[in-house]
Amino acid sequence: MIKDNIIKTCANFLIILPILWIFTGLFYFENGNKILVVLTLISALISFIIYRSAILKENIKNKYLWIMFLLLILSISFDIFNMVNPLNIRSISIICVLAAFMPYRLLSKKTLSLIIFTGSLCSLLYVIHISFILKIPRESWPINAIPYSTYICVIGVLALVNMFYIKENRLKALSLVAVIFSITAVMLSETRGAMISLLPTLLGISLYYVFSKGYKKKTLIYTLIFSLLVIGMSLPILKDRLYDATKNELIAFNTGHENTSIGIRFNLWKAGLILIKESPFHGIDNNMKEDVQQLVNQHKIYNNNYSKFSHFHNQYIDVAAKWGLQTLAALLLILLIPVFKINKKNTYTSVSFISITSILMIAGLTDPPLINTPLFIMFFSLFTLLYGLNKNPINN
Numbered sequence: 001m002i003k004d005n006i007i008k009t010c011a012n013f014l015i016i017l018p019i020l021w022i023f024t025g026l027f028y029f030e031n032g033n034k035i036l037v038v039l040t041l042i043s044a045l046i047s048f049i050i051y052r053s054a055i056l057k058e059n060i061k062n063k064y065l066w067i068m069f070l071l072l073i074l075s076i077s078f079d080i081f082n083m084v085n086p087l088n089i090r091s092i093s094i095i096c097v098l099a100a101f102m103p104y105r106l107l108s109k110k111t112l113s114l115i116i117f118t119g120s121l122c123s124l125l126y127v128i129h130i131s132f133i134l135k136i137p138r139e140s141w142p143i144n145a146i147p148y149s150t151y152i153c154v155i156g157v158l159a160l161v162n163m164f165y166i167k168e169n170r171l172k173a174l175s176l177v178a179v180i181f182s183i184t185a186v187m188l189s190e191t192r193g194a195m196i197s198l199l200p201t202l203l204g205i206s207l208y209y210v211f212s213k214g215y216k217k218k219t220l221i222y223t224l225i226f227s228l229l230v231i232g233m234s235l236p237i238l239k240d241r242l243y244d245a246t247k248n249e250l251i252a253f254n255t256g257h258e259n260t261s262i263g264i265r266f267n268l269w270k271a272g273l274i275l276i277k278e279s280p281f282h283g284i285d286n287n288m289k290e291d292v293q294q295l296v297n298q299h300k301i302y303n304n305n306y307s308k309f310s311h312f313h314n315q316y317i318d319v320a321a322k323w324g325l326q327t328l329a330a331l332l333l334i335l336l337i338p339v340f341k342i343n344k345k346n347t348y349t350s351v352s353f354i355s356i357t358s359i360l361m362i363a364g365l366t367d368p369p370l371i372n373t374p375l376f377i378m379f380f381s382l383f384t385l386l387y388g389l390n391k392n393p394i395n396n
Contacts, residue, residue: 011050015043016106016115018098022381023119026374027143027151028126033090033373040094044101055101062388063341065099067334068380072096084285086323091377099384104392107385109348113162113171113178119155120178123148124185131188138190147372149186149194150363154378156182157201157355164209165348193366201358205351212347265313265366267301268292272317274300276325283324288312311371315364318371331370335361338383342390349390356382 026032075087159178320328
């Protein structure tokens with residue numbers, strides 16, 4: 001009996017291991033996505049051995065999984081016909097296999113809260129190690145600080161949802177610690193786009209929780225404590241990095257000094273909008289550097305070295321400029337339609353889904369998160385699994 005329980009526990013752990021890896025090792029290893037391929041195949045094989053075809057019959061009902069399979073077919077078709085492919089076959093394949101064979105019964109609130117806490121702890125330890133022990137400047141981090149901070153934002157909002165919507169006090173406390181770890185890591189990363197994404201989303205979750213619970217005294221106390229913690233932790237860095245630095249860069253930009261972070265972004269946005277106007281539906285594919293340099297030569301944007309940039313520092317401009325307005329419209333439909341279709345009565349999964357969407361869409365204003373492979377995998381894996389969980393009768 002004990003032996004059977006040990007085998008069952010090990011099998012369940014191996015099945016959910018890819019999700020744990022997405023929240024931990026995926027970002028920290030250069031070949032993290034290749035390791036995820038192996039973990040996903042092992043997970044799918046064990047799941048199929050245990051649950052047989054029943055797992056596929058259950059999960060194929062997930063309409064978000066249909067979208068992922070459609071994207072996979074499109075991606076394969078682009079490669080077969082030697083067309084420029086904006087999609088990553090490996091990433092979408094991972095998501096499809098993971099979501100097709102993942103038993104929803106294993107994705108309990110307890111399991112997810114432990115995974116999210118582990119992710120928040122890893123992220124904080126990494127930032128502390130890089131910034132204070134190795135003393136590596138943010139711009140020289142081994143991992144690009146901007147997408148990495150967006151990854152931490154996802155962990156932070158999911159931790160807050162857990163704190164509000166899980167009943168067990170120990171898990172509530174663990175989730176609160178995860179929120180604190182995540183906010184601290186984002187603030188230490190000094191990434192303005194992540195701060196702008198994280199704080200309004202956390203506020204939105206808190207306000208929704210307060211209003212939906214009808215101003216209960218306990219609810220207000222929880223929200224007040226959390227708000228005071230966030231303000232106390234964030235205020236010094238927000239003033240220094242978000243307010244003062246942004247103000248100084250805007251003053252510099254207005255006086256003609258455009259070689260700043262904000263100045264470069266403004267010019268890249270301007271370049272992208274010009275290119276969209278010139279080719280609204282065909283796009284420029286991945287020929288960004290040549291086209292932007294041509295705009296510099298024509299004195300349409302500030303004379304700067306844009307050769308190191310592979311995107312326009314805006315998800316929406318980047319997609320429209322490279323792949324056309326129709327691709328941007330398709331992306332927005334994929335992101336927004338599920339928000340309206342999701343079952344709002346299942347508050348845990350619906351609030352989680354909407355919160356992640358909020359992070360992605362706000363972060364996309366200053367950076368294109370979806371061109372980063374780990375972020376693409378994280379966002380759409382969570383979208384697919386949460387949508388499936390939301391629609392699953394067992395969880396409702």
